[in-house]
Amino acid sequence: MTTQVNDSPANPPAPDVPVAPVPAPVPEPPGLPDRLAALDRVVRAATGRLDQRLLDDAEALLDRAGQRLRLSAEHTVVALAGGTGSGKSSLFNAVCGLELSPTGLRRPMTSKAHACVWGLDGAGPLLDWLDVDKRHRYARASALDVARSDSSLQGLVLLDLPDHDSIQAMHRAEVDRFIGVADLLVWVVDPQKYADAALHRNYIVPFARYASVTLIVLNQIDRLEAAEVDECVADLRRLLEAEGLRNPNIITTSAVTSDGVAGFREVLVDTVAARRARNERLATDVTGLADRFAEYRGAAEPPAGVDEAHREELIQNLTSAAGAPAVAETMESAYELRAADFVGWPAAALVDRLRRDPLRRMKLSELREELRGAFTGPVGAQQGDVDAALAAATDGVTAGLPAPWARAVRAAARSHAHELPEDLGEALKDALPAFNQVPRWWWLVKTWQYFLTLTSVLGVVWIGLLIAYGVLGLGDMDGLLGEAGLIPYVAVLVVCTLGMGWLTSSACRNLVALSSARHGDRMERDMRDRIGGVAEEKVLRPVAAELAAYAAFRNDVDAVRSA
Structure with missing residues (x-):
C-alpha cells in the first residue's frame, strides 16, 4: 500500500501484507565520532591561520554530519540520479511498485525530487532535513521484495532526482544539493549516453572517492543484445576506473522488461539492512576534508619552542636594543663619581674647588648631576631594533613549518611588539638601584677621612699656637702650647695624617675602580635577566603556544585521517 507522506501521523500497514521485522540498528563504526571531534579541533586550531574556504567547508560538514547523526539511524537515504532519458524515474517506479514519479517523452519529466519511504517512524524529521516537498513524499507500508520473503526495504528512503543535465539551472542545483547529503549515490545511465562528459566531469570524477557508497546502474539493457x-559494461567499467572510481559496482536493469530490477532491489535490501551507508558516506566526507588539511601538515616534527641558541640571541639583541650596555657603562661612571664624594680626601676636594674647573668653564658643570641621575629614568628601545630581534628569533623554528603556520609563528612573536620598547625600558628601570644606596664601607672611609682631616686641622692649629706662645712669646703659656720643641713632632703628625688621607683616598679610588667594573657587570646581568623575563612573557611563550597549537593540529589531522 502506498500513501503520501504529510504532517499527519504515520499510516498503519496494510492488514493483508505482513511487515518484515525492522533489523536492529547496527552500532556506529568505531572512530567516526572521534574523527568528527578531531575535525572540530582542527577547525578551531586552523581558524585565522588557514584558507577560510577550507574552514567554511569543514564547518559545513561538521554541521551536516551532526544533524545527520542526530536524525534517524534506521533510515538509509538512496538518491537515484541520472541524465535526461536514462530511465531513472521508471526504475524508481519499478522499485516502488507504483507510478509515483512521472515518466514520458517530454523532458525533463522530474522537476522536483520525489521520495518514497519504507517505514515512517522517524522519517518525517529526516525528510524535513532533506527538504523534500511534502507533496512529493510517499510511504510504503509493506515489504515489496517478492524474490526473498525474508527481506525487506524497511528503512529505505528512495529519492528520484531531477536530471543532472537539465537545461533548468534550478534542477541542476537540486541534484547537487541531494547528492551532497545522500547516504548512497545511484547513477542511472543508459547504453547511449553512459560516457556523457557532463556526468563524468561534474560528478563521477569529483565523487570518485565515494566508490564504497556509489552504485552504477546501466539501465535500458532491453535495447541491447546479450x-x-x-x-557495454566492460567499457563502462574501464571508463570509471580510469577516472578514479575504484572497483565500481555496476548492475544492469531494464525498467521496461523488469530485467535486473529484482537484483537492484536486492542491493538496496542489503544496503538498508547493513545500516552502514550513512556512516560510510560521512566517513568519506571527513577523509576528503582531512586530505585537504593534510596539505598544511608538515612532515617534520615541530620544535616545542625557540631553541636555546636563538633564545640567547633574542635576549642579547633585546638587551642591545634597550641600550643596557650603555646604561651599565653610565652606571659605572656614576658609581665612581658617587664614590668620590665618600672616599675622596677632603683636602684634595677643597683644592679642586679652589682651582678653575674646565667643566665649569665649558658650562658643563651640570654633567656630573646628569651622569649621576642618568639611570633614574626609563630607557626606551628603538622599534626597528626590536623588530629585527623578533625576526631573527623565529628563523630557527619556522624553517620546517608550512607557510601558513610559519606566518602564524612569526605573528605570535610580534604579537606584543608595540609593547616591548616600553616594557624593556621598565625592566631596565626596575633593575637599577636607588641613588642613595651606597656600600657601608664608603661611610667608614668617609668617617676615617674626616677624622684625619680634623686631626690635620688640629695639628696645624697646635703648631700655630706653639709658634705664637713658644717662639714669638706673645703670651705666657707653658706645657703643650708653649713648648717650641714640640713643633717638629706636631708637624710630623700633620704630615702623617695628610699622607694617610692621601694614601687612603688613592687606595680607595683603585678599589672603587675595580668594584665599579664589577658593579656594572652585575647590573648588566641583572638587566639582562629582567629583559629575559620580558622576552619569555612577550615573545617566547606566544611562540611556544603557537607551536603547541601546530603540534596539536598535526595530531588531530592524523586522527581525522585515520580510518
Whole structure:
C-alpha cells in the first residue's frame, strides 16, 4: 500500500501484507565520532591561520554530519540520479511498485525530487532535513521484495532526482544539493549516453572517492543484445576506473522488461539492512576534508619552542636594543663619581674647588648631576631594533613549518611588539638601584677621612699656637702650647695624617675602580635577566603556544585521517 507522506501521523500497514521485522540498528563504526571531534579541533586550531574556504567547508560538514547523526539511524537515504532519458524515474517506479514519479517523452519529466519511504517512524524529521516537498513524499507500508520473503526495504528512503543535465539551472542545483547529503549515490545511465562528459566531469570524477557508497546502474539493457550488454559494461567499467572510481559496482536493469530490477532491489535490501551507508558516506566526507588539511601538515616534527641558541640571541639583541650596555657603562661612571664624594680626601676636594674647573668653564658643570641621575629614568628601545630581534628569533623554528603556520609563528612573536620598547625600558628601570644606596664601607672611609682631616686641622692649629706662645712669646703659656720643641713632632703628625688621607683616598679610588667594573657587570646581568623575563612573557611563550597549537593540529589531522 502506498500513501503520501504529510504532517499527519504515520499510516498503519496494510492488514493483508505482513511487515518484515525492522533489523536492529547496527552500532556506529568505531572512530567516526572521534574523527568528527578531531575535525572540530582542527577547525578551531586552523581558524585565522588557514584558507577560510577550507574552514567554511569543514564547518559545513561538521554541521551536516551532526544533524545527520542526530536524525534517524534506521533510515538509509538512496538518491537515484541520472541524465535526461536514462530511465531513472521508471526504475524508481519499478522499485516502488507504483507510478509515483512521472515518466514520458517530454523532458525533463522530474522537476522536483520525489521520495518514497519504507517505514515512517522517524522519517518525517529526516525528510524535513532533506527538504523534500511534502507533496512529493510517499510511504510504503509493506515489504515489496517478492524474490526473498525474508527481506525487506524497511528503512529505505528512495529519492528520484531531477536530471543532472537539465537545461533548468534550478534542477541542476537540486541534484547537487541531494547528492551532497545522500547516504548512497545511484547513477542511472543508459547504453547511449553512459560516457556523457557532463556526468563524468561534474560528478563521477569529483565523487570518485565515494566508490564504497556509489552504485552504477546501466539501465535500458532491453535495447541491447546479450553480447552487447557485456561489452557495454566492460567499457563502462574501464571508463570509471580510469577516472578514479575504484572497483565500481555496476548492475544492469531494464525498467521496461523488469530485467535486473529484482537484483537492484536486492542491493538496496542489503544496503538498508547493513545500516552502514550513512556512516560510510560521512566517513568519506571527513577523509576528503582531512586530505585537504593534510596539505598544511608538515612532515617534520615541530620544535616545542625557540631553541636555546636563538633564545640567547633574542635576549642579547633585546638587551642591545634597550641600550643596557650603555646604561651599565653610565652606571659605572656614576658609581665612581658617587664614590668620590665618600672616599675622596677632603683636602684634595677643597683644592679642586679652589682651582678653575674646565667643566665649569665649558658650562658643563651640570654633567656630573646628569651622569649621576642618568639611570633614574626609563630607557626606551628603538622599534626597528626590536623588530629585527623578533625576526631573527623565529628563523630557527619556522624553517620546517608550512607557510601558513610559519606566518602564524612569526605573528605570535610580534604579537606584543608595540609593547616591548616600553616594557624593556621598565625592566631596565626596575633593575637599577636607588641613588642613595651606597656600600657601608664608603661611610667608614668617609668617617676615617674626616677624622684625619680634623686631626690635620688640629695639628696645624697646635703648631700655630706653639709658634705664637713658644717662639714669638706673645703670651705666657707653658706645657703643650708653649713648648717650641714640640713643633717638629706636631708637624710630623700633620704630615702623617695628610699622607694617610692621601694614601687612603688613592687606595680607595683603585678599589672603587675595580668594584665599579664589577658593579656594572652585575647590573648588566641583572638587566639582562629582567629583559629575559620580558622576552619569555612577550615573545617566547606566544611562540611556544603557537607551536603547541601546530603540534596539536598535526595530531588531530592524523586522527581525522585515520580510518
